[in-house]
Amino acid sequence: MPHARLDLMPESAPRLRGRISVCGHEFVPLAAGALYWEAESTLLVADLHLEKGTAFAALGMLLPPYDTRSTLQRLGKVIQALDPARVVALGDSFHRSHLADSLAEEDLACLTSLQQGREWYWICGNHDPHLPASVKGTVCATLSIRGITLRHEPSPNGAREIAGHLHPVARISRRGAVLRRRCFATDGHRLVMPAFGAYAGGLNVLNEAFDLLFVKHRLEAWMMGRTDVYPVLGSLLLPD
Amino acid sequence: MAGVSTRARVLVKTPEGLPEPFASWFARRGWQPHAHQLTLLEAAGAGRDALLIAPTGGGKTLAGFLPSLVDLAERGAKPKPATAIHTLYVSPLKALTTDIARNLTTPVDEMGLPLKLETRTGDTPPSRRARQRVLPPDILLTTPEQIALMLSHRSAPELFGRLKYVILDELHALASSKRGDLLALDLARLRTYAPDLTAIGLSATVARPYELAAFLVPHQGQSTTRLAEIIQGGEGAKADISILKSKAELPWAGHSARYALPEIYAAIKAHRLALMFVNTRSQAEMLFHEVWRYNDEDLPIALHHGSLDVAQRRKVEAAMVAGKLRAVVCTSTLDLGIDWGDVDLVINIGAPKGASRLAQRIGRANHRLDEPSKALLVPANRFEVIECEAALEAAAEGAQDTPPSRPGALDVLAQHVLGTACAAPFDPDALYREVTSASPYQGLARTGFDKVVQFVATGGYALATYERYAKLKRTPEGLWRIAHPRVAQQYRLNVGTIVEAPMVRVRLARLKGGALKPKTLPAAGRVLGEVEEYFIEQLTPGDSFVFAGEVLRFEGMRENDAIVTRANTTEPKVPAYDGGKFPLSTYLADRVRHLLAQPDTWSHFPDQVSDWLRLQAEYSLVPGPDEILIEIYPRGKRFYLVCYPFEGRLAHQSLGMLLTRRLERAGAAPLGFVANEYALAIWGLRDIGAMVRTGRLDLALLFDEDMLGDDLDAWLAESSLMRRSFRVCAIISGLIERRHPGQEKTGRQMTVSSDLIYDVLRQYEPDHILLQAAFADAATGLIDVGRLNDFLKRIRGRIRHIGLDRVSPLAVPVMLEIGRESVPGEASETLLRETVEELIAEALGGNAARKTGPHA
Known part of the structure; x- marks a missing residue:
């Protein structure tokens, strides 16, 4: 796909430029940090970590209490633009299970309106092993669609899966400047999603936690820019 | 009484x-x-x-x-x-x-x-x-x-x-x-x-x-x-200061003063103990390295700067007191009044940057009032000759240029308010009176104070959701008390206003022969000192750099240590970490402009410098003391705009950012800029000279003060400078906790990066007190807004523009900086695009389809 032509697309629309292929299925990575499976009209997001600010406040760090709002509004924009029939959140959607119950009214209303008129799946993560009834949607441990398993934590020997949990970021160095960005990490058999949450940190894809997940020489990091996602070969990446 | x-x-x-x-x-x-x-x-x-x-x-x-x-x-x-x-x-x-x-x-x-x-x-x-x-x-x-x-x-x-x-x-x-x-x-x-x-x-x-x-x-x-x-306390004897005269050719740019090493070495030999002051740690490393290459007689010459290991610094200090050293290469860590023995010569390498700083350094020689201090100024390039001359005049007059006082920082006040509550519940009225009795906070309004107290208590957000997690609570009597003893523990761990950039230990690998692989580094040896994390981040394994006086090869990271080996190269990639870079003081800058504007004073300069200035006067112009000279000329396929504000690198970099934004809007297609202490050069694809001639670009409008309004806000909000000062304010104010040595974060759970907090806060509460504090810091410390403002006022109606057909003599030094300085890192999207485009070019013909189509 020629690149120059795609730059003519409107700034506001999520860019459907590059496509990532996992086991023969095509996915569109979005600069917002979500992954769109067009053929299935399914939107994937991972590690929303809603209410992380509140969790930290309880520990004595009074971070700006707008992270849930920021995350949901970003998600809202993507959903509005694509209108997917199905949304799957790949776990750690809430920073603490119990905090899902104390979402601010406005935030809960926002979430509910996003869920309106579409299927919604919450895959369980280590941060949110169970969800309270106040939150709508189907809760499940894993979800399989057309032979691709969606789960929170990547499985040690599995392939054909899309997971979250690890919050991959990639680092490159160009002309003396170093860039570190959230990224989609894939080798074509498996894909690890970037964290979507406003307060979610990141782990370098060269960290040993990723070692067993990818075929080394096929690793690609699709780095998130402001409006585009940029594929970078694994051989160009730097460790932290 | x-x-x-x-x-x-x-x-x-x-x-x-x-x-x-x-x-x-x-x-x-x-x-x-x-x-x-x-x-x-x-x-x-x-x-x-x-x-x-x-x-x-x-x-x-x-x-x-x-x-x-x-x-x-x-x-x-x-x-x-x-x-x-x-x-x-x-x-x-x-x-x-x-x-x-x-x-x-x-x-x-x-x-x-x-x-x-x-x-x-x-x-x-x-x-x-x-x-x-x-x-x-x-x-x-x-x-x-x-x-x-x-x-x-x-x-x-x-x-x-x-x-x-x-x-x-x-x-x-x-x-x-x-x-x-x-x-x-x-x-x-x-x-x-x-x-x-x-x-x-x-x-x-x-x-x-x-x-x-x-x-x-x-x-x-x-x-x-x-x-x-x-x-x-009395004047003291007048200092005996001279500018080093060298037979070698004066460099056009750079900071190494390498050309003057024979004379510097001779001066060291002629004295008991010489202190060689430089402005940055990297210059200290480099000079130390160079001096030792000259040190035929193996004179005991040592190195002292802030990122060396403490034990090593103490050893150098002890040797100084004991009279065992002949020279020490040092940075501002030795500026302050410590009595380190019998120094009889101070050599200041590079321009002194400020009259008061120079006076302090010179004071290190001959620690007795009645004997004159002896100092030698070594300019590292041609412009610095003029600056040294200006500093010499200032020293002769005893003129001073210490920075003016400014309003007290709100993040520091937040820390103090919390500390006060840790000792005992406080009455806000009484504390407000007490705080405003301190001179930096005299002008603090009660509303500002109350906002700080609110910030400490609950974060001070418009969306008040943290009441139940408040750090401070009101007692029935109206006093503020800490909500939990844990708050006091947190306060004590975070006290202080010094927020270092995250540091990485530099550790020597103990080699037992064989090739070194980053994953299997051998037992780590001695710690040589610490460098800023971001410096190490720029290195890839195999890069060499000078540190602790040695040329080292970066092998890889292990936990929080940068593992290095001794390199066998003598031409290192020099560290660029800037522990202590000083801007040219406004006062000295003013003197430099006046010296330039008076051709009759040029005879004080070495011939090379006065010839250079005369050439400039012939070919282009030499601006008056209150004027700004703007030269525009083509070179290669590019068009250059060079101006000479003499306001220091910091202010020039900010000016460069703002001017390129405006040139972009004007359609001049600027590509980049570079700044040094004296000048700023911007280049682009469009003929800027023709745009000025045909009236499509108005230089007076380009340099109008209104750039400090929206343009500044828009640039700053995105800039990494704001993120850096926000991090400092967030730590000092207690919003996020300090990283303590040994307590390594795993990156994901323990902390939230200040950048993420900054993004969220700016989006939802752009006038939050902490953003105000960060802006105040960035505006004074990192980008010099005040100075830019004065400059833009000064030159209003005094712009002298000249179109040239090639580079002018005065522009040579800043042109030489191109390529040496990396382009300031705001263009990250461009860099990402470039990376990908290069890859695509490389991959074309091969497996280009791989990235966009399904795998085979």
């Missing part, structure tokens, strides 16, 4: 003006008390706050302690129970407290004074610190951070209730900084416990003594209740 008449009586008893046993002790040493020592004794002894301004070597420290020592001598043995401190001595450096304690012990012992004297710094063992809170010494020598810590304990009222003197040493180095703000707040707090305490400030010569003096006295909001006395 009861004590006043007693002391006055004692003073008249002896003809010399010194009471016993001080008079005889001075006499035994063959000393005459300096006039300023006696004046200070009289003023402070009578309870009047006083500022003593004296050059180094004037017996300044002893003068500062005399009122206290005399009072203690009169008091006799310590009354029981001994739970109160008599005198606090505060210095900006740990090393200085140790040094002063050592120097003070001699007179105290020889006169048999009945007093106890101790130091307390971050290095003091916890057990002793705990004991000091219960059984304090009479005189405690300490740092601002330690005072804040002691004030946060319940025992503070008792500990400081009978405090008589507070001595603030090197006050010029503390005031006008966040540490100074903290110190001012601490002093106000101490006065609440001990209303009659007397503050004594000791300072090197400064531009505006009355501003420093205001630091010492309590204020009532905007109105001062009393003035501190200012005591001038």
Whole structure:
């Protein structure tokens, strides 16, 4: 796909430029940090970590209490633009299970309106092993669609899966400047999603936690820019 | 005050003006008390706050302690129970407290004074610190951070209730900084416990003594209740300063002064002990490396700068005192008044950047008032010759250019408010009065103060969701108290205003032969020191750099250590970490512009420099002192705009950012810019000269002051500078916790990166108090908005534009910086695009489809 032509697309629309292929299925990575499976009209997001600010406040760090709002509004924009029939959140959607119950009214209303008129799946993560009834949607441990398993934590020997949990970021160095960005990490058999949450940190894809997940020489990091996602070969990446 | 008449009586008893046993002790040493020592004794002894301004070597420290020592001598043995401190001595450096304690012990012992004297710094063992809170010494020598810590304990009222003197040493180095703000707040707090305490400030010569003096006295909001006395400690002998004349060709750009090494080495040989000051740690490393290449006679020459391992620094200091060294290459860590032995020559490499800084450094030579200090200025390039000349004139006149005072920082106030609550519940009205009695906070409005208290209590967000997690809670009586003892623990771990960039240890790998693989690094050896994390981030394994005086090869990271080996190259990739880069002071810049504008003064310069300026006058223009020269010319396929504001690199970089934004809008397609201390060069694809001629670009509008409005806001909000200053404010104010050595974060769970917090806060509450604090910091410290503003005002209607067909002589130095300086990193999207496009080009013909189509 020629690149120059795609730059003519409107700034506001999520860019459907590059496509990532996992086991023969095509996915569109979005600069917002979500992954769109067009053929299935399914939107994937991972590690929303809603209410992380509140969790930290309880520990004595009074971070700006707008992270849930920021995350949901970003998600809202993507959903509005694509209108997917199905949304799957790949776990750690809430920073603490119990905090899902104390979402601010406005935030809960926002979430509910996003869920309106579409299927919604919450895959369980280590941060949110169970969800309270106040939150709508189907809760499940894993979800399989057309032979691709969606789960929170990547499985040690599995392939054909899309997971979250690890919050991959990639680092490159160009002309003396170093860039570190959230990224989609894939080798074509498996894909690890970037964290979507406003307060979610990141782990370098060269960290040993990723070692067993990818075929080394096929690793690609699709780095998130402001409006585009940029594929970078694994051989160009730097460790932290 | 009861004590006043007693002391006055004692003073008249002896003809010399010194009471016993001080008079005889001075006499035994063959000393005459300096006039300023006696004046200070009289003023402070009578309870009047006083500022003593004296050059180094004037017996300044002893003068500062005399009122206290005399009072203690009169008091006799310590009354029981001994739970109160008599005198606090505060210095900006740990090393200085140790040094002063050592120097003070001699007179105290020889006169048999009945007093106890101790130091307390971050290095003091916890057990002793705990004991000091219960059984304090009479005189405690300490740092601002330690005072804040002691004030946060319940025992503070008792500990400081009978405090008589507070001595603030090197006050010029503390005031006008966040540490100074903290110190001012601490002093106000101490006065609440001990209303009659007397503050004594000791300072090197400064531009505006009355501003420093205001630091010492309590204020009532905007109105001062009393003035501190200012005591001038004599001039000292005029310094003997010269500019090094070299036969070699003067470089056009750069900072190494490598061309002058033969002359520098000769000067070292001709003196007992020379200090070689440079402006950055990387310059120190490089010079040290170069000097040793010249050191045929193996003279003992050492290196001293802030990121070297402490043990190594102490070794160098000890060797200096013992007279075992002939020269030391150092940075500003040796600027302050530590007495390190018999220095008889100060060599300042590169331009001094400020008249007061130069005076301080020169003061390091010949630590005696009556002998002239000897100094040699070594300009590293042609522009620096002019700057050195300007500094020489300033030194001859004794002119000073210390930074002006500024309003106290709100993040520091937030820390102080929390500390206050840790000691005991506080009444907000009383605390507001106390805070505004500190000179940096005189102008603080009550609403601003209340916002800070709210911030400390609940984060101060418009969306008030954290009430149940509040750190401070209101008591029924209206006092603020801490919600939980844990809050006090957190406060104590985070106290202080020094936020270092994250550091990485540099550790030598112990090699046992064989190739080295990053994953299987052998047992790690000795730690050489620390460098900023971002510097190491720029390196890839195999890169070489100079550190701790050696050329090292970066092998890889292991935990928090950068593992290195000794490299066998002699041409290293020099470290670019900028521990202590100083901007050219406004005052010196002004002098430089005037020197340039007066061709009759050019004869003072070496021929190479005056010829260069004459060439410039012939080919282009030499601007008048209040004018700005703008040269526009084509070169290669590019068009260049070069201007000469002489406002320092920081201000030029900001100007470059803003001008490129505006040129972009004007359709000039700018590609990049580069700045040095004197000039700014911008280049682009469009013929800027033609745009000016045809009226499509108006230079007066381009340089209009309105760029400091929306353009500045828009740029800053995105810039990494704001993110950096936000991080500092977030740590100081206690929003996020400090990273402590050894307590490594795993990256994902333990903390939230300040960048993420910044993004969210800016989006949802752009006028939050912490963003205000960060903006204030960035505007003064990192981008010099004030200075840009003055500059833009100054040149209004005074733009001199000349179109040229090639580069002018004056433009050569800044043009040489192109490629040497990396493009400031705001263009990250461009970099990402470039990376991908390069890859695509590379992959075309091969498996380009792989990235966009399904895998085969």
